[in-house]
Amino acid sequence: MIGAVRLRDLVVAHGQRPAVHHLSGEFAPGSMTAVVGPNGAGKSSLLRAIAGLHAPSHGGIETSGAIALLPQAAAIDRAFPISCLDVVMLGLWAECGAFRAVGRAGRARAVAALASVGLDGFAGRPVGSLSAGQLQRVLFARLLVQDAPVILLDEPFNAVDAATTADLLRQLELWHGQGRTIVAVLHDLDLVRAHFPQTLLLAREPIAWGATADVLTAANRLRARGMSEGWDAEAEACRQAA
Numbered sequence: 001m002i003g004a005v006r007l008r009d010l011v012v013a014h015g016q017r018p019a020v021h022h023l024s025g026e027f028a029p030g031s032m033t034a035v036v037g038p039n040g041a042g043k044s045s046l047l048r049a050i051a052g053l054h055a056p057s058h059g060g061i062e063t064s065g066a067i068a069l070l071p072q073a074a075a076i077d078r079a080f081p082i083s084c085l086d087v088v089m090l091g092l093w094a095e096c097g098a099f100r101a102v103g104r105a106g107r108a109r110a111v112a113a114l115a116s117v118g119l120d121g122f123a124g125r126p127v128g129s130l131s132a133g134q135l136q137r138v139l140f141a142r143l144l145v146q147d148a149p150v151i152l153l154d155e156p157f158n159a160v161d162a163a164t165t166a167d168l169l170r171q172l173e174l175w176h177g178q179g180r181t182i183v184a185v186l187h188d189l190d191l192v193r194a195h196f197p198q199t200l201l202l203a204r205e206p207i208a209w210g211a212t213a214d215v216l217t218a219a220n221r222l223r224a225r226g227m228s229e230g231w232d233a234e235a236e237a238c239r240q241a242a
């Protein structure tokens, strides 16, 4: 079914060290899920694996339909001399191919996407001149033109002020209302409780996955913290995955 993401005994490792350890479950089509957990819990590694940027070392990921990823802001090179419009048009890559120019219609879609995230008139601005919130709006405009049934977001509200967060959350809820599958890595648990019906609590291993109120209990959070501290930087290779 379009928009489903199924994980089967998934292990994602960097070298021999597992970042995500034996995770099974499904992001159902049209679901809106927060992925939470301590630093180093494997959240970014999970999103990158689902997006096809990092091959699993064990188990599998089944997806149906295109996947769009909003990477962590820290992973973006803002010194690269590229305009806001160019960044948004990169979202048309899958549609247009690497070596074909984006046509007039694609360009118009990119300009309209910038306007709909509140950046009318920003098309020619170099991304290096943007505030953190404006850059995040540009990246949301890129997600808009990608028009994917599955949208993955890695800390989308990091270093973003309250007004921008509210605007971007509205966009997420619009996508959710359109039946897209949303998976977002987040640290603000109040925001998760208020806006995300489903939560996956990860500490390399899954602690809990289901309705947000059932997952974000004090006991589960304590367990996640304990497990994360137990898995220090010298974590052993995963023998089961070998």
Ligand SMILES: Nc1ncnc2c1ncn2[C@@H]1O[C@H](COP(=O)(O)OP(=O)(O)OP(=O)(O)O)[C@@H](O)[C@H]1O
Binding pocket: 014, 015, 018, 019, 037, 038, 039, 040, 041, 042, 043, 044, 045, 046, 233
């Ligand atoms: N490219 C890499 N090479 C080697 N190790 C990596 C790499 N990326 C992540 N790791 C390690 O994998 C583990 C999980 O990292 P990951 O970034 O997935 O966690 P996270 O939950 O997203 O953390 P944070 O909340 O701090 O962003 C960490 O121990 C990290 O050091």
